[in-house]
Amino acid sequence: MACRLISDWLVRMALIAALLAGAAARAAADPDDPLADPRSDAAAQDAAEPGEDPTAGPPAAPPPFWVFGRSPAVFQHADDSIATRVGGWIDASYRDNDLRRSSLSVDHLNVYLDSRYRAFQLFVEAEYENETKYTGYDEERDVELEQAYARYTRSDLLSVRMGRFNTPFGYWIPIHWSILMDTIEEPLFVGRNWLPEQQLGAEAAGRWFPGELAGVQTELDWSLYAGGGSEELHQDRVRGPTFGGDLRLRLDERWLLGASAYRQRNRELEDRTEHTTGLYGEARLHERLTLRTEYLHQHREKRSDSWWKEDVDSVYGNVRWDFLRRAYLNYRYSRGDDDDEDAHDTSEVEIHTVTLGVQPHASVRIKLEWSGHDFETGDSEDFDFWGLSVGYLF
Secondary structure (H helix, E strand, C coil), rough: CHHHHHHHHHHHHHHHHHHHHHHHHHHHHCEEEEECCCCCHHHHHHCCCCCCCCCCCCCCCCCCCCEEECCCHHHCCCCCCCCEEEEEEEEEEEEEEEEEEEEEEEEEEEEEEEECCHHHHHHEEEEEEEECCHHHHHHHHHEEEEEEEEEEEEEEEEEEEEEEEEEEECCCHHCCCCHHCCCCCHHHHHCCCCCEEEEEEEEEEEEEEEEEECCCCEEEEEEEEEECCCCCCCCCCCEEEEEEEEEEEEEEEEEEEEEEEEEEEECCCCEEEEEEEEEEEEEECCCCEEEEEEEEEEECCCCCCCCCCEEEEEEEEEEEEECCCEEEEEEEEEEEEEEECCCCCCCEEEEEEEEEEEEECCCCCEEEEEEEEEECCCCCCCEEEEEEEEEECC
16 A cells, blocks of 8 residues: 555656646746847957956856756757756547447556766656557556666666666567557557566666678667566566566668567466567668567466466567658558456457558657457457547657
8 A cells, every 4th residue: 555655656746847847948048048148349348357368258157957858959968967858648549349339538648757967867757548448458547657767877888777667578568658659559468468568676788889790780789687576566467576688689770680588477367477588570671661570479387277378479560651751551460369367268369450640740640540350269259449549749
């Protein structure tokens, strides 16, 4: 109960701090205003000390202690001042499927504060989330502290962060913000919570630039992390220690190949031990065509009276065509093992998803989507999903 009260208090404080920081950013005066010194050139010469160059400008003002802004450009001041970026996003959607009545709702309201000073970073993110069952996954409606961590960057090769942060596994989970993704509906393994969205612990990570490989610029990113969870900490389904790692290779900003591994105990399913491995990749074949895939395998501790499958898989392949500068078509084919924990049943499902995305403004995202769910085994009923989502980044 105490942890829950502390979590709610932190969320409220983050929201209030974001509002106050935004107001401060708007009210801040421009330190480079040419009208700030009303003296004429003649008056400046009269005021010059003996031996001082009367044509020299006024001494440079010291850098401000704290700089606020809503643009990433604010971090240009992070070497001399505390630079804080304030932002967030909101989205709402209309959803319908064959099995339920239609719904119109606000799905997410996210606010974050990102403060940096030299090699240090403090990041806090709070979110209201309203996930519905229209895509076949469990409902979730809550206000929670999504992330709150401190990071120290020693160099490109090593950074360390501690706190609550997005799980560094695969492609989809670390990005986390649905407004930035190609589709409304998330992949099967995300919707069914095969892994927690966040870790509560510590991470060591880094980037290495070995130069050219076969004439292509390369970058190797790595991450090792450990954490833990319990019901009192409200850590998704986790009990006890967690461990994981991620390794990804980028080639010329057009090719991506990665591998991830993760271990946890699932307190909501009889404390079973789960080992999850994943492979993922992306290829930008043309400035308008992007291919992406992600495959996960999970091995679960099996007992004589347990209903779940010991080994499950989930995979998707995604094709995105940006046929206009601010519009795209996206097709995703998904297949995997779908657990219905209420019915104690596992079905094999095939999902086809088609999305039309439009970006009428740099801060606005609109998605129109259809998906068909075909259950090949088990007792689940086939259904189609339709959705219209509108999001705004601020």
